[in-house]
Structure formats: structure tokens, C-alpha cells
Amino acid sequence: MTLTDQIEISNLTKAEAKAELARLADVLNAANTAYHGADAPDISDAEYDALKRRNAAIEVLFPDLKRNDSPSDLVGASVQGGFVKVAHVVRMLSLGNAFDPGDVIAFDTSVRKFLGLEADAPLAYTSEPKIDGLSLSLRYEGGRLVQAATRGDGEVGENVTQNARTISDIPQHLENAPGILEVRGEVYMSHADFSALNVAQTKAGGKVFANPRNAAAGSLRQLDTAITRARPLRFFAYAWGDLSAPLAASQKGAIDQLASLGFSVNPLTALCDGPDQMLAHYARIETQRATLGYDIDGVVYKVDDLALQARLGFRSTTPRWAIAHKFPAELAWTWLEGIDIQVGRTGALSPVARLAPVTVGGVVVSNATLHNEDYIAGRDAGGAPIRDGKDIRVGDWVQVYRAGDVIPKIADVDLGKRPDDSTAFVFPVKCPECGSDAPREEGDAVRRCSGGIICPAQAVEKLKHFVARGAFDIDGLGAKQVEQFYRDGWIREPADIFTLKERYGVGLKQLKNREGWGEKSADNLFAAIADKSRIPLGRFIFALGIRHVGEAGSNMLALHYGEWPVFETAMTAARDPGPEWEELNGIDGVGEVLATSLVTAFAQDAERASIDRLAALLQIEPAKRPDTDGSPVAGKTVVFTGTLVRMTRAEAKARAEALGAKVSGSVSARTDILVAGPGAGSKAKKAVELGIKTLDEDGWLALIGAL
Ligand code: IVH
Numbered sequence: 283m284t285l286t287d288q289i290e291i292s293n294l295t296k297a298e299a300k301a302e303l304a305r306l307a308d309v310l311n312a313a314n315t316a317y318h319g320a321d322a323p324d325i326s327d328a329e330y331d332a333l334k335r336r337n338a339a340i341e342v343l344f345p346d347l348k349r350n351d352s353p354s355d356l357v358g359a360s361v362q363g364g365f366v367k368v369a370h371v372v373r374m375l376s377l378g379n380a381f382d383p384g385d386v387i388a389f390d391t392s393v394r395k396f397l398g399l400e401a402d403a404p405l406a407y408t409s410e411p412k413i414d415g416l417s418l419s420l421r422y423e424g425g426r427l428v429q430a431a432t433r434g435d436g437e438v439g440e441n442v443t444q445n446a447r448t449i450s451d452i453p454q455h456l457e458n459a460p461g462i463l464e465v466r467g468e469v470y471m472s473h474a475d476f477s478a479l480n481v482a483q484t485k486a487g488g489k490v491f492a493n494p495r496n497a498a499a500g501s502l503r504q505l506d507t508a509i510t511r512a513r514p515l516r517f518f519a520y521a522w523g524d525l526s527a528p529l530a531a532s533q534k535g536a537i538d539q540l541a542s543l544g545f546s547v548n549p550l551t552a553l554c555d556g557p558d559q560m561l562a563h564y565a566r567i568e569t570q571r572a573t574l575g576y577d578i579d580g581v582v583y584k585v586d587d588l589a590l591q592a593r594l595g596f597r598s599t600t601p602r603w604a605i606a607h608k609f610p611a612e613l614a615w616t617w618l619e620g621i622d623i624q625v626g627r628t629g630a631l632s633p634v635a636r637l638a639p640v641t642v643g644g645v646v647v648s649n650a651t652l653h654n655e656d657y658i659a660g661r662d663a664g665g666a667p668i669r670d671g672k673d674i675r676v677g678d679w680v681q682v683y684r685a686g687d688v689i690p691k692i693a694d695v696d697l698g699k700r701p702d703d704s705t706a707f708v709f710p711v712k713c714p715e716c717g718s719d720a721p722r723e724e725g726d727a728v729r730r731c732s733g734g735i736i737c738p739a740q741a742v743e744k745l746k747h748f749v750a751r752g753a754f755d756i757d758g759l760g761a762k763q764v765e766q767f768y769r770d771g772w773i774r775e776p777a778d779i780f781t782l783k784e785r786y787g788v789g790l791k792q793l794k795n796r797e798g799w800g801e802k803s804a805d806n807l808f809a810a811i812a813d814k815s816r817i818p819l820g821r822f823i824f825a826l827g828i829r830h831v832g833e834a835g836s837n838m839l840a841l842h843y844g845e846w847p848v849f850e851t852a853m854t855a856a857r858d859p860g861p862e863w864e865e866l867n868g869i870d871g872v873g874e875v876l877a878t879s880l881v882t883a884f885a886q887d888a889e890r891a892s893i894d895r896l897a898a899l900l901q902i903e904p905a906k907r908p909d910t911d912g913s914p915v916a917g918k919t920v921v922f923t924g925t926l927v928r929m930t931r932a933e934a935k936a937r938a939e940a941l942g943a944k945v946s947g948s949v950s951a952r953t954d955i956l957v958a959g960p961g962a963g964s965k966a967k968k969a970v971e972l973g974i975k976t977l978d979e980d981g982w983l984a985l986i987g988a989l
Pocket of ligand 1: 414521604606
């Protein structure tokens with residue numbers, strides 16, 4: 283790195299800027315070549331993106347210095363059949379769902395509760411259609427479109443800039459925009475364009491798309507930009523990411539601002555003063571749904587005041603200030619041809635309905651979930667009848683429904699069409715894959731195979747989970763490859779993935795000689811695996827696939843324990859009652875069920891040995907706490923007790939966590955600060971006994987600089 287790297291862009295002289303652009307072109311073009319070729323790039327995706335942004339920012343200040351080989355103009359597509367990955371500066375989130383008016387009212391109540399607002403205090407929301415397409419983030423610097431990225435897993439998406447430039451709704455230049463502006467919205471295809479495309483595809487013997495969303499996604503993610511250009515894609519703007527200056531003080535104001543910058547925004551966006559108006563607007567949009575000319579799958583409500591949005595913040599993957607109210611599910615009738623039992627990662631025996639293919643809401647459905655044996659028998663977990671107590675049998679005429687991306691389900695059975703010779707379905711009590719007993723534990727809705735990792739189905743499902751999105755997400759190693767490698771004994775447990783190159787990179791039996799593989803794809807896979815041998819702690823914990831330990835829980839655990847050795851030691855010690863067990867249970871969001879499942883997994887010899895073999899091959903990165911430089915409470919464990927007056931408990935917790943503190947539900951020797959409001963009881967007493975620093979609410983607010 284040269285000295286210019288240290289200089290603030292705004293302080294660069296013209297000569298320094300020129301030298302810096304030359305250096306950045308060298309570094310970025312070299313990294314790009316390495317990425318496109320077989321070599322592993324020597325800089326991380328995040329560094330690459332940061333350098334690229336620095337380059338673009340300098341070009342904005344010194345437009346006449348822009349080089350002919352500027353990295354800003356690099357084509358997004360990589361040669362190996364994928365797109366270059368880009369890290370989002372601000373994560374792209376999804377939305378929580380509401381399915382009926384009660385859920386919408388509950389949403390309003392939870393927002394008010396979090397903010398400590400009375401039921402009759404004014405609180406406005408925007409209501410707008412939920413467009414059924416795919417989301418895209420457009421980055422403008424100095425008013426110039428410099429990058430378009432798909433959502434990907436929310437943190438890392440794909441660079442589709444060249445393709446996005448072909449969409450006429452997407453401006454290439456903006457006048458009077460903030461220096462940095464990321465506009466987010468939905469790429470979609472109209473019904474008319476979708477039908478015309480399918481007619482043309484049929485004529486040309488090409489791929490026919492199931493629905494406009496698939497057509498839009500397939501068209502945007504084309505490696506050949508000319509194909510995207512020929513597809514009539516559209517774009518509605520409805521949100522934003524990274525920003526150098528606020529667009530407005532309200533959601534509606536910001537959307538109006540995007541419209542005046544030249545973006546298409548949805549004309550059915552309305553400002554509502556509460557659930558009654560929101561539901562009325564939902565009804566209005568629902569009536570217009572059939573004549574809009576494009577697919578929508580619900581209505582999105584957002585708190586209008588952006589200062590309140592900021593206070594509400596986010597759960598792990600969804601904002602607290604918005605929700606999607608989905609339209610009712612689509613229905614269709616068909617024959618149930620069979621019931622298969624699948625064995626999942628945690629041994630659960632899941633019945634799956636095999637259906638005569640039927641179109642439900644534009645998508646062909648041939649499988650549906652049957653949940654568990656009670657569901658098939660027509661009763662819920664408490665033994666009460668569902669579907670009026672009608673059971674489901676092979677040969678039945680059944681009603682299928684699907685809502686959005688949710689797995690199709692069976693809603694009803696027509697007993698009038700039931701064959702005379704039909705018999706009730708007998709649920710197996712042994713694992714169909716390994717023959718082990720499959721008992722049903724008390725309180726569990728499903729039967730589980732007791733075979734553990736000796737059960738091939740469980741082992742394969744565990745591996746599939748391990749390589750999936752949110753976990754290790756290894757390019758080129760998906761469910762299909764894992765199944766094949768498992769079958770041939772090349773990969774039996776996660777650790778085997780990281781020794782694959784050692785075992786099958788050279789010699790007679792080499793990956794590149796396997797059917798469907800070649801030199802390039804084998805090299806790419808080894809590089810993708812090597813790339814993931816550094817993994818953030820939260821992802822690592824999630825990837826282990828321990829029952830009840832989901833993505834949000836894993837991140838919470840990672841934030842709390844910080845480092846793998848600390849976590850591992852704590853899980854080992856927590857198997858016995860004592861402070862470690864107490865601490866684990868005290869973590870907000872960790873209940874007894876999750877805690878028990880976690881310590882049980884670490885206490886099982888075979889499972890533990892498999893985890894240890896894996897961890898030994900990896901560099902597990904300590905959890906990244908939010909950017910808390912200078913925070914006086916970063917890394918501190920805080921307990922709130924008693925009544926808080928200036929903010930709700932939920933807001934206090936969210937704010938403390940945003941400052942890098944760990945919030946725990948119980949006082950122990952590890953507690954650093956107890957914030958005690960009026961009415962604090964046993965926790966305050968315990969804190970005194972343990973000599974823990976105790977503050978009142980104002981003392982806490984003063985400490986975090988909020989008074
Ligand atoms: S707001 C932080 N508004 O729905 C929340 N999303 O299920 C940002 N979507 O990933 C999203 N129409 O792709 C928002 N009017 C709308 C939307 C919308 C469609 C999509 C978006 C998001 C998904 C969540």
C-alpha cells in the first residue's frame with residue numbers, strides 16, 4: 283500500500299489523485315483477473331468493494347482523471363458461469379409476514395409497545411403493493427450508476443451492473459442526488475411482456491418460464507447482457523441502502539424524492555393513520571390486483587417517520603418497522619398418488635404428499651408437506667380435530683394451497699371421492715433409511731430416527747445444511763454434489779470437505795477425472811472450499827445443524843461468547859448445572875429447549891469428535907460486534923431490571939446491543955452493569971451481594987451518551 287491510501291479523498295491533490303487511480307486500477311484489475319481465472323484472489327470481497335468505492339469516489343471528484351481502463355467500467359460477469367460477488371454496505375433484509383387483519387393489528391401493537399406509545403397516540407404508516415419480482419440494489423456515486431447488485435443472501439449479492447443498465451426504468455445518471463445513494467427496489471416483468479416472451483421462447487424452442495417472477499429473475503441473471511437487453515424488465519423503487527445524506531424525514535417523503543429523481547415508484551403508495559386505514563388500502567389494492575398488469579403478492583406497511591424507523595431498528599433478518607401483509611393462498615384440487623417419508627437433518631420423519639401435477643396460482647405443484655402423523659390423521663398437536671377430523675389417505679382427492687414461497691400444503695379432502703377400498707395411512711415406526719427405531723418423544727410432534735450420524739439420510743441432510751446459504755455456502759458444492767460425494771464415500775462428514783483437495787486433488791482418483799468435472803471446475807471447487815476455511819463464528823455455529831439452533835440463535839450465541847474456544851469450553855462446561863449453564867440460559871433469545879439441544883450435541887462423543895475434527899481445519903473468526911468504536915459499553919454484559927421510564931425494555935435492549943453490549947436476563951458474576959429502575963427486586967439484591975456496578979436509568983443513559 284502506498285501513502286496515498288492513507289489520505290482522505292477530499293484532501294488529495296490532483297497529482298496524488300492521478301497516482302492513486304493508477305494504483306487502484308492495477309490492484310483491482312489484477313484482483314479481477316485472479317478472480318476470473320483459476321487463482322484465488324489475494325484480496326477479500328470486502329477489500330475489493332472498498333477499493334472499488336474509493337476508486338469511484340476519486341473519479342467523482344476528478345472526472346477528467348478517469349482512466350480508460352477504469353475499474354468502474356469492469357464487466358460484472360465472471361467467465362466461469364457466475365457473477366462477481368459484491369458485499370452490501372447496508373444489508374438487504376426481508377420482511378416479516380402478516381396473513382390476516384389480526385396480524386396487522388398485532389404489528390401496530392408491537393411497534394407501539396417497542397416505542398412506548400399509547401394506543402391512541404398518532405402513528406402513521408405507508409401502505410404499498412408488494413411487487414412479486416426480485417430485489418435489486420442500485421448504487422449511485424456523484425449521480426452516476428456505478429453498481430447494481432442482487433440481494434443474494436442479504437449480505438453478499440451478485441454484481442449485475444451491466445444487465446441493470448439495459449433496464450429503461452433505471453436511470454444511469456441522477457441530477458441533484460446525494461453523493462452516495464443506494465436505491466433499492468424490485469425488478470419485475472409485466473403480464474403482457476411475460477406472455478409474449480413465452481410465446482417467443484416456445485417458437486424458438488427455448489425455456490418457457492413458469493411465472494413472471496421466474497422470467498424476471500432468469501432475464502436479469504443472464505451472463506450475456508444482450509439477452510437481458512432483449513427482455514422487457516421494469517423496476518419500482520421502494521427503499522434505499524447506503525446514503526451520504528438523508529432523502530427526507532419520512533418514508534413517504536423519501537419515496538416522493540426518489541420519484542422526483544426519476545425513478546418509477548408505485549402509484550398505489552398511500553399514507554395511513556393506523557390499522558383501519560391500512561386494511562382499507564389493502565382491500566383497495568386487492569380489488570385492483572387483477573387489472574394492474576403485473577404480479578403483486580401482498581401489501582407492505584412501513585412506519586412513516588424515519589426517526590421512529592431508526593429507533594425500531596432490526597431483528598436478525600427483518601425490520602421491526604415494516605411487515606408484508608400477504609394475499610390469501612391460491613387453491614386447487616388434485617389426486618394424492620402417494621405418501622413418502624423423508625428423513626431430515628435432525629432425524630425427523632417428514633411425510634411428503636406426491637400429487638398428480640396441478641397448477642396452483644401459476645406454478646405446477648407435485649409435492650406438498652404433510653407435516654407429521656397427527657396432521658395426516660386429522661388432529662392437531664393437542665389432539666383436537668383439524669379438517670373436521672378428516673384423515674388423509676393415498677388415493678384421496680385433495681385441495682392444495684400455496685401462499686407465496688411457502689411449501690404447498692393440503693387444506694382439505696373430498697370424502698365423496700374417496701375410493702371404497704382406501705385404508706388409513708400407517709405411519710412407520712422405524713427409519714425407512716437406516717432401519718433404526720423412530721420413537722416419538724413426549725412433547726415432540728414428529729417421530730425421529732434414533733440412528734444419529736450412522737443414518738445415511740441424516741448424515742447427508744446435515745452435509746446439505748452445512749454447505750447451504752447462511753451456513754458455509756460453498757460455490758459449486760450444492761445438494762446434488764454432496765449426495766454424490768457422500769454416496770461414493772468421498773465426503774462423509776463436514777471435515778472431509780476441507781481435506782478433499784489433499785485426498786482428491788492429485789493421484790489416480792482425482793476430482794477432475796470424475797464424471798461431470800474437469801480441470802477448471804475442480805480447481806474452482808478447491809478454491810471455493812479454501813475460501814471458506816475462514817468463517818465467522820455465527821455461521822459456523824449455524825452450519826453445525828444442531829436442532830433448534832437457527833441462524834438468529836447462532837448469531838446471538840456468537841455475539842455473546844465472541845470466540846470459538848470460549849464458546850466450545852462454555853458448551854462443554856454447561857452440560858452440568860452451574861454458572862455456565864446459567865449463563866447460557868440467561869442469554870436473551872436462548873430458551874431451555876435451545877440450550878438443552880446445544881449442550882446435548884456437545885456432550886455426544888461421536889458428534890463432538892466430528893465438530894472437533896472440523897474446527898481443527900478452519901480459522902473461525904471471532905464474532906463481529908456492531909461498529910462500536912468508542913462505545914463505553916462494548917463487550918460489557920448488561921442486565922435491565924425494574925421499570926424503565928424513558929424507553930421500553932425492548933428498545934433499551936436493542937440500543938445496548940447496537941452499542942456492542944451483551945444483554946442478559948439474569949445477574950451473575952459475569953454481569954458488568956445492572957440497570958435498575960423502580961421496583962427492582964431480587965436481581966438488584968444479588969448485584970449488591972456480588973459487588974456489581976448498578977445504575978439507574980438516567981445513569982445508564984448518561985453513560986451511553988443519550989442524555
Ligand atoms: S421493503 C427492509 N417494499 O419483498 C425492507 N419490499 O419479502 C426492505 N418487496 O426482499 C423491503 N415489494 O424484494 C419492500 N414495496 C415493497 C416491496 C418489497 C416487494 C420484496 C423485497 C423484499 C421482499 C421481502
